[in-house]
Amino acid sequence: xxxxxxxxxPTMDMLKGDEIAAANLADxxxxxxxxxxxxLVDDFGTGARFVAAVGDAGDALGHHPSVxxxxxxxxxxxxxxDAIYRDHEGTEHVVGWVTQQDLDLARRITExxxxxxxxxEPTSVSVIELGLDTAHSATIAPVxxxxxxxNAEAQGHGSPSDEIRDATGRVPNLWFGDADEHETPRQxxxxxxxxxxxxxxxxIADAVAAGxxxxxxRDAPSLTVIADQDGNTGVVCVDASARAKD
Numbered sequence: 001x002x003x004x005x006x007x008x009x010p011t012m013d014m015l016k017g018d019e020i021a022a023a024n025l026a027d028x029x030x031x032x033x034x035x036x037x038x039x040l041v042d043d044f045g046t047g048a049r050f051v052a053a054v055g056d057a058g059d060a061l062g063h064h065p066s067v068x069x070x071x072x073x074x075x076x077x078x079x080x081x082d083a084i085y086r087d088h089e090g091t092e093h094v095v096g097w098v099t100q101q102d103l104d105l106a107r108r109i110t111e112x113x114x115x116x117x118x119x120x121e122p123t124s125v126s127v128i129e130l131g132l133d134t135a136h137s138a139t140i141a142p143v144x145x146x147x148x149x150x151n152a153e154a155q156g157h158g159s160p161s162d163e164i165r166d167a168t169g170r171v172p173n174l175w176f177g178d179a180d181e182h183e184t185p186r187q188x189x190x191x192x193x194x195x196x197x198x199x200x201x202x203x204i205a206d207a208v209a210a211g212x213x214x215x216x217x218r219d220a221p222s223l224t225v226i227a228d229q230d231g232n233t234g235v236v237c238v239d240a241s242a243r244a245k246d
Contacts, residue, residue, distance in 0.1 A: 014083040014097035017241025023103045027110045027120035030242035031194035032173070033096050033158070034079035035106055036125040039118040040072060047074045050116050057108045063101045065109070066169055074118075075125070076109065077169075078102040081158060096158030096165065098242075127194040130174045131235070134188065137162040137176035144174055191234040197221065200238045207236075 020030050028035045041047040047069045054076070058064035066077040083097035113120065134140060141162040145155040149166040157165040164174040179188070195203055200221055207226045208214065215233065216225035224236045 012080065012083060012099040012101060014080075014085050014095060015099060015103070017239060020098055020103070020242040021244050023107070024244045025103065025106050025110070026244060027113065027122055028078075028106050029122050029125050029196040030098065030239045031125060031127040031196075032129060032237075032239075033098070034077045035098055035102055036078075036127065037076045037106070037109070038121045038125050039074045039076075039113050040121055041069075041074055041118060042072075044069065046116070046118075050074055050112065050118060053112045053116065054109055057112060058105060061101065061105050061108070063105050065105065073121070073124075078106055081167075085160065087160070093160040094158075095160060123196050123199045125196060128172045129192045129194070130172050131177050131190045131192055132174060132188055133177040133179035133190075135179050135181050141176065148174060187232055190232075192237050193234060194237045194239070197238045197240050197243045200224070200236055204236055 017030070020035075025035070027039075028037045030036075039050065041050065051067050051069065051074060054065065054067070063078075063080070066079075068075040078098070079096050080099040080102055081094075081096050083095050083099045085093045085095045085097065087093065110120075132140075132144075141155045141164065142152060144164050145152055148154065148164055148171045151166070154164050154166055155162055157163075157167055159165060159175075162176055166173075193203070204214065204224055204226065211229050212226045214224060215227045216223075221238045221240050223238075225233050226236060227233045
């Protein structure tokens, strides 16, 4: 991976699911736009030392993960803010997505975790996003950018759409689904739960056992729509294309 200018991180093509799967990153799962991993730690000090080593590796590669340390775990997210997406007309867009530099750092973090004798728990990673169906995303997006983040630049951040993404990750992403004009009140907001492919079936089964109903599984396993007893819907999401081959 080269650069035209020293210290400048190059933009790179966003990777497709099969390219991510081919990397065989056993500790990591592709959820929504990024790669996610969880490592189990005995205490905060152990987690802090692991994160410090990850920071050194990131310095060497010129790229760093987002990190969260909790009680007994360290969560990491890898995403490139300067990935290049080309639409069907060949127009280039700078988006937030997984690139080769994320794969390289993920491999290095896996090695560091092994050196620190940490176990990965990839089945526990998850991401929550919000969906809002509307026929007027360009009109209403500024309101939600202001409400969720207080920053107008969150509209379309890292996305060629009107999607709201907070660069600091403080709040879930909000994306807008296409909807026709309608007069009858109906649910417009829904929650999307991104999970590791190997736990999706159990997550759906648990929701059904709790009284939920599968109302749309035409796009399963990628998308499975679950309704509660009042008819409110949520979606279990899986990026099966990026799953490492067994």
